[in-house]
Amino acid sequence: MTQEHPFKPIVFKSSKTLVLGSFPSLKSFENSFYYAHPQNQFWKILSLISGYPANLRDQRVWLLKQCKLALWDMVASCKRETSADSNLEDIIPNDIEALLKEYPNIEQIAFTSRLAQKIYKKHFSHLDIKTIYLPSPSSAYASMSVEQKAKKYKELLGDCK
Numbered sequence: 001m002t003q004e005h006p007f008k009p010i011v012f013k014s015s016k017t018l019v020l021g022s023f024p025s026l027k028s029f030e031n032s033f034y035y036a037h038p039q040n041q042f043w044k045i046l047s048l049i050s051g052y053p054a055n056l057r058d059q060r061v062w063l064l065k066q067c068k069l070a071l072w073d074m075v076a077s078c079k080r081e082t083s084a085d086s087n088l089e090d091i092i093p094n095d096i097e098a099l100l101k102e103y104p105n106i107e108q109i110a111f112t113s114r115l116a117q118k119i120y121k122k123h124f125s126h127l128d129i130k131t132i133y134l135p136s137p138s139s140a141y142a143s144m145s146v147e148q149k150a151k152k153y154k155e156l157l158g159d160c161k
Contacts, residue, residue: 002079005094007034009072010061011103016068017157018099018106019134022115023075025083033057034071035137037083041146042112042137048150050160067160070106072099074116088115093123100129110134110156132156 006029011018027037035042043054046063054060064071076094080087100106108130111117117133134156135141135149144152 002077002090003029004077005073005075006032009070009094009099010034010064011070011072011099011106012065012068013103013105014065014068015070015103015105016107018070018072018096018103018109020096020109020111020116020120021073022113022119023073023078023080023088027083033060034073039139040137041139041149044146045137045150045153046160048147049154049157052160063160067157069157070099070103072096074119091119093119096120096124097127100127108132112137 006024021034024034025037025040028034030036043060046067047054050063050067052059052063052066054063072094074093074096075088075091077092079089096109106129109120110132111120112134113136114133117131120131135144135152137149
């Protein structure tokens with residue numbers, strides 16, 4: 001079944017880094033927000049590097065603004081049966097170039113999945129902007145602890161204080 005991305009990007013005039021995942025999980029669809037699966041570590045990682053709580057939606061949006069982060073996904077629509085990136089088919093990318101033109105203050109793009117990075121390279125490699133890879137916040141990516149992931153995020157994004 002084809003699904004359309006359900007959320008607008010979260011972006012501010014002060015955003016310096018655009019964080020791109022692949023496509024919201026089924027739990028994120030259900031909870032109507034980014035990285036909403038209870039076992040996804042994204043918000044815990046941001047909380048660890050900032051020292052601020054990220055339990056409620058308002059806290060999460062505030063934390064993104066505090067950290068000068070914008071948040072979106074690479075995939076605008078696709079077919080899928082499960083939340084796994086390997087299950088995504090018939091992928092149509094979001095218009096990253098248009099977002100960057102609207103928010104010229106964004107200096108770099110950070111990917112939270114290899115699929116997001118791969119789609120970006122396929123469709124937007126002509127863009128002149130720095131890109132970095134962040135360890136996947138998925139709990140399925142268990143070769144790093146959440147503390148190790150937070151250390152890497154802090155190294156690449158700063159501490160958001």
